[in-house]
Amino acid sequence: MRVVIAEDAAVLRELLAQMLTMRGHEVAAAVADADALRAAVAEHRPDVTVVDIRMPPTHTDDGLRAAIDIRRDHPGTGVLLFSQYVETKYATRLLAEGSAGVGYLLKERVANVAEFTDALARVAAGGTALDPEVVTQLAGAGRRTEEIASLTGREREVLTLMAEGRSNAAIAQSLHVSAGTVEKHVAAIFGKLGLPASEDQNRRVLAVIRYLHRD
Amino acid sequence: MREVLPACTRRRAWAEAAYCLLSAVPALAGFLFVVVCLALGSALTLTLIGAVLGVLFLVTGLSLACGLGTLQRRLAQGLLGVRVAEPAGPRPAGGLFARTEARLRDGAAWRAVAYVLVRLPLAMVGLYAVSWWAVGAVNVIAPIRWAFTPDDLNLVTPLPWGGSPHVHSLPGALGTALVGCAILLVAPWLTRAAATADLALVRALLAPGRLADRVRDLEETRALAVDDANARLRRLERDLHDGAQVRLVALAMSLDMVREQLDDRDRPELRRLVETARDNATEALTELRDLSRGLHPPALDGGLPDALTTLAARSSLPVDVTTDVPERPTPAIESLAYFCAAELLTNVIKHSGATRCGMELAAGDGTLRLRVTDDGRGGARLVDEGGLAGLVQRVRTVDGTLEVTSPEGGPTRVTVDLPLHA
Structure with a gap:
């Protein structure tokens, strides 16, 4: 993957670059603020960017705004936002345009390098990677508690993994069950929530998110 | 030894004389300017057309009086070593109109005006006391003057009715010098009296006095x-x-x-x-x-409505949030309102057994009102050392109030009113 990193803390920026390089990816640029990120993406056309939300100049949501611009101007570049907090409003703003090629993870997820790079690869390939925390909060904000309550514990786990952007095979692997079992769970979830069944990963995630965040 | 020395040789006496002399000039000029400004201001304010100009004159007069007050306090500190605290000026917040109003309502400024008015006669007395020093000095050097101009030597008297008798002889000149010494002995006590009276006035009118x-x-x-x-x-x-x-x-x-x-x-x-x-x-x-x-919850950067939505999203209980905040409160008030909401929500979840919670936030008339309601079992009380009592303490630091209505069996409603600015 060709990656552009935008993170204002030098320690983390350099470590991320080193880690990705060690794993055989190409770090085209590593920048420290939102404007430099826009310029770097326009110049290098990377497969994916890793973007800190809180960056100069305003130290609020500069990274998020840059991410939305990048998704609009360079559809070929995936955006993985990462932040020390999960904010529902950030998640909804990011997902307003669709769930393809976007991700939103807590920073501490880089403590599992392998999973982090997997998520990055998913986003680069046009998929989705949402932090479980994001999913929990979206579910809370959407106030669809009665239907969520009708799901079994296992089905809720599958729903969370689905919203994170995982395929049935990946879900099966992480829950240590067969792919057929997952398919059954997915069908049950779509049934209980009244959603149209779908095989397409992005439409699947989008359906779940729309559902979770419906007022 | 010190006790025997005449008062006029002491540093303090000189300082008092200098104080009387130096403060006479601003006293006279200040009196004139302030009286003219206030008279013009009052007269113009009464007429409809000149009101704006009138107010301008009034404010100028008041500011001038405050400036003179500051000058006088500095003179008192610099020369006499007497420190008089400065009254707090009007709140600097707001536009021109607010500042003008604050100045007109400023009690300290009006007291400074009173000082400037009463000060004038006192300054004249002080000036007269200083003249005793000069007259004394002129008489002390009478023998020297006699040596140069023996035909034209007067005994100068500081009293208004004393006149200035002519002196013709050397003994007369020596006598004049003696009279000069006597005058110099008295002069410091006069300047001291004038300075002390003025200091009393400064303390009464230029210090931050009243409870308000x-x-x-x-x-x-x-x-x-x-x-x-x-x-x-x-x-x-x-x-x-x-x-x-x-x-x-x-x-x-x-x-x-x-x-x-x-x-x-x-x-x-x-x-x-x-x-x-x-x-x-x-x-x-x-x-x-x-x-x-x-x-500091990061969601507060985007304002209270965002922060409360995020808070509700993270809650395990369904929370209905409605917000109507056209004017943004100061950051400290936003934080306080947010922490109240968080604490009240926690209470609802922990104690009420409610299935739903409502959170209303509205701002108007300089007040921010947060209302948290639930459909739980009620019976919430304000007890000492309790969580609610702690909230009341925090809210009181900005003159806010917290009210609880919670009959047995519910529903519970807690209303927090905060000012928009701390």
Whole structure:
């Protein structure tokens, strides 16, 4: 993957670059603020960017705004936002345009390098990677508690993994069950929530998110 | 020895004389300007057309009087070593209109005007006292003057009715010198009397006197303290975010990279150790995240409505949030309102057994009102040392109020009213 990193803390920026390089990816640029990120993406056309939300100049949501611009101007570049907090409003703003090629993870997820790079690869390939925390909060904000309550514990786990952007095979692997079992769970979830069944990963995630965040 | 020396040789006497002399000029000029400004201002304000100009004159007069007051306090401190505290000026907030109104209502400024008016006759008395020094000095050097101009020598008297008798002889000149010494002995006591009277006036009219002034002063310093405390918490949160949290993320990541490099077969115990270290770093991050959220929730940067929505989203209970805040309160008030909402929501979840919670936020007439309702079992009471009592204490630091209505069997309604500005 060709990656552009935008993170204002030098320690983390350099470590991320080193880690990705060690794993055989190409770090085209590593920048420290939102404007430099826009310029770097326009110049290098990377497969994916890793973007800190809180960056100069305003130290609020500069990274998020840059991410939305990048998704609009360079559809070929995936955006993985990462932040020390999960904010529902950030998640909804990011997902307003669709769930393809976007991700939103807590920073501490880089403590599992392998999973982090997997998520990055998913986003680069046009998929989705949402932090479980994001999913929990979206579910809370959407106030669809009665239907969520009708799901079994296992089905809720599958729903969370689905919203994170995982395929049935990946879900099966992480829950240590067969792919057929997952398919059954997915069908049950779509049934209980009244959603149209779908095989397409992005439409699947989008359906779940729309559902979770419906007022 | 000191006791025997005449008063006029002491430093303090000179300082008092200098004080009387120096403050006479601003007293006279200030009196004229302030009286003219206030007279013009009052007259013009009465006419409809000149009202704006009139108010301008009034404000100028008041500001001038305040300036003179400051000058006088500095003279008293510089020359006499007497420190008189400065009254708190009007609140600097707001536009031209607000500042004008604050100045017109400023009690300290009107007292400064009173000082300038009463000061004039006193300044004249002081000037007269200083003249005793000059007259005394002129008489003391009479023998020397006689040596140069023996035909034209007078005994100068400081008294208005004394006249100035001619002196013709050397003994007369020596006698004049003696009279001069006597005058110099008296002069310091006159200047002291004038200076002391003036100081009494300064203390009475130019110091922060009344209770109302003190209360206003305390209100302002309290608002500053509240804002400052809030700003500190914010800074602390930012420092944690940019410092310790980043380091911990980097640490956890490095440890995981090390773990990947280790081969499970030859050093399994080492690999487990690194794994534990990484997990501890991740745990520390989670704890730190909760801690910083308690200092200053990042969602507050986008305003209270956003922050309350986020709070509701994180809650395990369904919360209906409605907000109507056209004017944004100061950051300290936003923080306080947010923490009230968080604490009340926690109470609802912990104690009420409610199935739904409502959160209303509205601003109007300088007040921010937060109302948290639930359909729980009710019976919530304000008890000492309880969570609600703690909230009441926090709300009171900005003159806010907290009311609880919670009949047995519910529903419970808690209303928090806060000013928009601390």
